[in-house]
Structures are given as C-alpha cells and as structure tokens.
Amino acid sequence: MSERVLVINSGSSSLKWQLFDGAEVAAKGTVGRIGEPGGDAADHAEALRGVLSSADLSGLAAVGHRVVQGGADFDGPVVVDDKVVEAIERLSPLAPLHNPANLAGIRVARDLLPDVPQVAVFDTAFHRTMPPEAATYAIDTAVAERYGVRRYGFHGTSHAYVSRETARLLGRDPADVNVITLHLGNGASACAVRGGRSVATSMGLSPLQGLVMGTRSGDLDPAVLVHLHRVAGMSVDELDTLLNHRSGLRGLAGDNDMRAIVRGRAAGDAAATLAFDVYCRRITEYVGAYLAVLGRLDAITFTAGVGENTPEVRACALANLETLGIEVDTERNAAGGPVISPDGARVTVLVVPTAEELEIAQQARAVLAS
Numbered sequence: 001m002s003e004r005v006l007v008i009n010s011g012s013s014s015l016k017w018q019l020f021d022g023a024e025v026a027a028k029g030t031v032g033r034i035g036e037p038g039g040d041a042a043d044h045a046e047a048l049r050g051v052l053s054s055a056d057l058s059g060l061a062a063v064g065h066r067v068v069q070g071g072a073d074f075d076g077p078v079v080v081d082d083k084v085v086e087a088i089e090r091l092s093p094l095a096p097l098h099n100p101a102n103l104a105g106i107r108v109a110r111d112l113l114p115d116v117p118q119v120a121v122f123d124t125a126f127h128r129t130m131p132p133e134a135a136t137y138a139i140d141t142a143v144a145e146r147y148g149v150r151r152y153g154f155h156g157t158s159h160a161y162v163s164r165e166t167a168r169l170l171g172r173d174p175a176d177v178n179v180i181t182l183h184l185g186n187g188a189s190a191c192a193v194r195g196g197r198s199v200a201t202s203m204g205l206s207p208l209q210g211l212v213m214g215t216r217s218g219d220l221d222p223a224v225l226v227h228l229h230r231v232a233g234m235s236v237d238e239l240d241t242l243l244n245h246r247s248g249l250r251g252l253a254g255d256n257d258m259r260a261i262v263r264g265r266a267a268g269d270a271a272a273t274l275a276f277d278v279y280c281r282r283i284t285e286y287v288g289a290y291l292a293v294l295g296r297l298d299a300i301t302f303t304a305g306v307g308e309n310t311p312e313v314r315a316c317a318l319a320n321l322e323t324l325g326i327e328v329d330t331e332r333n334a335a336g337g338p339v340i341s342p343d344g345a346r347v348t349v350l351v352v353p354t355a356e357e358l359e360i361a362q363q364a365r366a367v368l369a370s
C-alpha cells in the first residue's frame with residue numbers, strides 16, 4: 001500500500017492540511033478565513049479544490065479527517081461510509097462549533113476524491129477508556145442517558161501522541177508511565193494518562209469545560225447560566241456566544257492570543273495580569289487533581305501553541321509545587337525543553353510539540369491495514 005496520506009483538519013473558518021509520505025510531511029498548508037470577505041476561499045469545497053490543485057495527490061492511500069465529537073459511538077478510527085457521515089451529523093449538537101465543519105471537509109473530500117478511502121479520526125476516541133466515575137455527571141440518570149449527557153473529552157489524538165512521546169523520551173514503555181498532558185492551544189485541555197490510557201480529562205460534554213482557553217471560559221458554576229438568563233435576560237444563544245467566544249483570555253483581557261497577554265503583563269497591564277493568573281491557576285488545580293487521581297506521577301508534559309511556546313505559563317502553572325516533587329528549571333524552561341525539570345526531580349516536566357496530523361495519518365493507515 002502507498003504510504004501517502006492526506007490529513008484534513010477542517011474547522012469552521014479554516015482548513016488545515018498536511019500531506020504525509022510515511023512520517024514525512026511532503027506538503028502542508030492552511031486555507032484561512034473561509035467564507036469571510038477577502039478570505040482565502042468562499043467555502044470548504046473551494047478550499048479543498050485549492051489544496052488539490054496545489055499538491056500532488058496521486059497515489060493517495062487515504063484521506064484522514066479530524067472529527068471532534070465521536071460521542072459514545074466511536075472508540076477508534078473508522079473508514080467513512082454513509083452511515084458514519086450520518087452518525088457524525090447526529091452528534092453535531094454535542095459539538096456545534098466543530099462537527100459541522102469537520103463534516104463539510106469529509107463531504108467535499110468524498111466528492112473530489114471518490115476513489116480514495118476516507119478515514120475519520122475522533123478527538124473523543126482516546127478518552128473512551130475513562131472509568132464511569134470520571135465520565136459521569138451527577139445529574140438525574142434518566143435525563144443524562146436520554147440526551148447523551150456525560151463527559152466525552154477532546155484533543156484525544158494530541159494527548160495520545162504526546163503521552164507516547166513522553167514515554168519514549170523517558171526511555172520507558174508507555175504501559176509503565178503515568179503522565180499528565182497539558183494541551184494548551186486555542187482550545188485547551190488536561191489529561192491524566194495511566195499506562196497509555198486516558199483515565200481523566202478536563203473537557204466534558206463539549207470542548208467548553210475545564211481549563212481557561214483563548215475565547216472559552218472553561219469551568220464555572222452552572223448556576224451562572226441560570227443567573228444570567230433570569231437576571232440579565234440572556235437567551236440560550238447569547239449565553240452560548242458569551243461562554244464560547246467572549247470568555248477566556250479574550251473575555252478577561254480583550255485578546256485571545258497568549259502572546260498579547262504575556263506582553264500586556266510585562267508592561268504592567270492589570271487585566272492581562274489577571275487573565276494570565278487565572279489561566280495558570282486553573283492549570284495548577286487540574287495538575288493537583290490529576291496527581292491525586294494517578295497516585296504516582298512520572299511526568300507532566302506541555303504541548304500545543306501556548307504550551308510549546310510560553311515559558312511564563314509553564315513556570316507559573318507549576319510554581320511552588322516542590323513538596324509534590326514538581327519543579328521547573330528556569331534555564332531549561334527558557335530553552336524550551338524537551339526536559340525542563342532539574343536533574344533528579346521526582347516528576348519529569350517536558351515540552352513536547354504535538355503532532356495531531358501525523359497521529360491521524362498513522363491511525364488512518366492502521367485502520368486500513370487491519
């Protein structure tokens with residue numbers, strides 16, 4: 001079989017793609033601001049047509065698609081057929097920001113590359129190993145079951161890849177390693193991985209729960225919604241927009257990019273400083289919780305845009321945890337890793353670049369070979 005796989009991460013406003021030859025990236029690109037005036041493409045079809053004309057896609061073994069919400073239906077990658085398309089569509093209400101865009105990419109790729117197998121790789125699949133006590137919300141069981149209300153967790157391909165890389169860098173078998181992975185990108189999530197399996201993660205029913213993100217609130221008291229509805233008269237759509245788009249770093253300091261927050265904090269801006277502190281504090285709380293869940297912790301690994309590039313966040317999130325065996329070495333942290341803890345520390349702290357697209361390519365190949 002050919003080793004060439006095209007990976008598509010189709011988002012609401014962008015289409016990111018990478019063409020793999022084995023583990024090598026032969027070509028890649030981003031079609032941005034889809035559908036916006038002056039954007040790179042009018043819609044996903046035009047975006048993908050552009051990709052097809054800019055890269056040599058002959059002899060493709062597969063197209064691998066990132067799909068964010070796989071619900072309870074999918075615990076691994078699947079070859080896309082009409083039934084799979086239907087299932088992803090059915091799951092859209094559980095990930096309204098992501099699944100419809102993922103599906104648009106799948107539809108267009110099936111149209112334009114009808115002879116190439118399409119494989120869906122789900123963000124949620126890695127977390128299907130979570131035990132019931134981690135996945136269950138303490139609400140009326142009948143309501144939860146009827147409406148699929150439970151924790152699913154996301155960023156699974158990243159947590160899977162990064163936890164495996166962590167074991168490799170430690171020179172140990174993944175089956176023997178306990179690690180907390182911190183995926184800090186636009187969306188952000190923490191995951192407790194025991195022996196290669198997700199046992200807890202901070203995102204929930206949707207990618208809104210858990211850590212503070214670029215534009216999303218992460219955890220808050222659910223009564224906030226009821227309060228704002230009753231007292232401020234906010235509608236469901238207004239609340240959705242508030243928590244998904246006008247919260248997180250942007251809500252606190254007016255900018256969703258961590259680089260701007262770090263600059264503002266260095267210049268003494270009070271809002272940027274508070275946003276930074278709230279962001280880091282939330283990470284600290286999850287690290288403590290997942291240390292307790294895992295019992296024995298070998299490593300903490302930072303990844304994604306913020307995790308890979310922001311030493312200030314790594315230092316702040318793990319400050320004052322020496323009694324737990326967690327320390328960050330200032331020089332190593334500034335140098336960017338991979339290891340940023342001092343020699344001899346009980347817990348190894350690492351920075352590992354994520355490779356969601358490579359992981360998707362490998363999973364696509366694996367499902368076709370099985």
Ligand SMILES: Nc1ncnc2c1ncn2[C@@H]1O[C@H](COP(=O)(O)OP(=O)(O)O)[C@@H](O)[C@H]1O
Nearest residue numbers: 185186187214256257258259304305306309310
């Ligand atoms: N060099 C950098 N320094 C600090 N933050 C960065 C840097 N590069 C990217 N980021 C942050 O990472 C975020 C994007 O992360 P990324 O993992 O690329 O997100 P996604 O894949 O979800 O779009 C940006 O919003 C920005 O805040």
Ligand SMILES: CC(=O)OP(=O)(O)O
Nearest residue numbers: 154155185186187207
């Ligand atoms: C699930 C999720 O939050 O994805 P992203 O970080 O790509 O927005």
Ligand SMILES: [Mg+2]
Nearest residue numbers: 185186187304
């Ligand atoms: Mg991301």
